[in-house]
Amino acid sequence: MSIGSFYKTSASSGMITIQPSSADIQALTDFAKVVPKAAAAAQRRAINKTLGWLRTHIARAVGKQQGVAMWAVRQRLRSFPVKGNTGRGKLWFGINPLEAARTGRARQTQSGVSVGRRRYQGAFYKRVYGGNADIWIRTASKHFSASDYPASDVSSGGGPSSGWIAENGDRFPLAKAMVQLDDVRPLFEEWTRRADQRLLEILKQELNFELQKFLRGNARG
Known part of the structure; x- marks a missing residue:
């Protein structure tokens, strides 16, 4: 029967023996079954x-x-x-590109829209389609540049859901601000x-x- 680890000392040295006790061996055996x-x-x-x-x-x-x-x-x-x-x-x-308006808290300013560290001069924050507001800019705006709106959804004519928005009785093609990932x-x-x-x-x-x-x-x- 194993009593587990033990040690012996003599006048000039000491010896430690490491071994499992009988109970430990049984526990390991039982554990192996449920491993x-x-x-x-x-x-x-x-x-x-x-x-x-x-x-x-x-x-x-x-x-x-x-x-x-x-x-x-x-x-x-x-x-x-x-x-x-x-x-x-x-x-x-x-x-896929993420709507800029979803990247943080969008704020409308006199010069445009800011969200996080991004600034969209000449843009506006408004709900155009769906239930959420987005950051838009008229493509005819002097501030619009395709390079500043990567992966943007640029609207075109053709119907009520084509990306156009009626403002002051006129229609203006718009681009939505997007962020590439x-x-x-x-x-x-x-x-x-x-x-x-x-x-x-x-x-x-x-x-x-x-x-x-x-x-x-x-x-x-």
């Missing part, structure tokens, strides 16, 4: 926690890089937690690598949690 289930639970929690961590940090990084409010970026991020025995979770990020593509490689490292850290914690939970239950038994 597959415990490991799967640990893996599921680790992946889902990493998804939450990744969503927060990507939103922060993209917001800082693009000058977009973090809450606006989070609306473009969608988590798909682990389900069943798939062993994988996913984080979707929409990188193509520059965030390099972040995917960086944050995928960081997420892989983070997953390993959390997985170790979760496996340890499963082990400690089992040992506490075994001690009570």
Whole structure:
């Protein structure tokens, strides 16, 4: 019968012997039987926690890089937690152009519209289509420049939903202010690598949690 680790000393030295006790051996044997289930639970929690961590940090990084409010970026991020025995979770990020009005709090000024660090001279903030107001500028305005409105939806004639707006009885073609997100593509490689490292850290914690939970239950038994 094993009594566990022990030590012996003599006049000139000391010796420590490390070995599991009979109870520890039995506990490890019992734990080995539930390892597959415990490991799967640990893996599921680790992946889902990493998804939450990744969503927060990507939103922060993209917001800082693009000058977009973090809450606006989070609306473009969608988590798909682990389900069943798939062993994988996913984080979707929409990188289509984002309406400038959704990047922060838009403010109408005498000279135009400001939102975050962006300024749109000669523009106006108004609900034209749908339920939300957007930042628009008349394409005939002296302040309009296509280079200042990348990925903008420039309206054209042809009907009530063609992008035209009636003002003072006349019709004016408009361009909607948009923000491109193509520059965030390099972040995917960086944050995928960081997420892989983070997953390993959390997985170790979760496996340890499963082990400690089992040992506490075994001690009570």
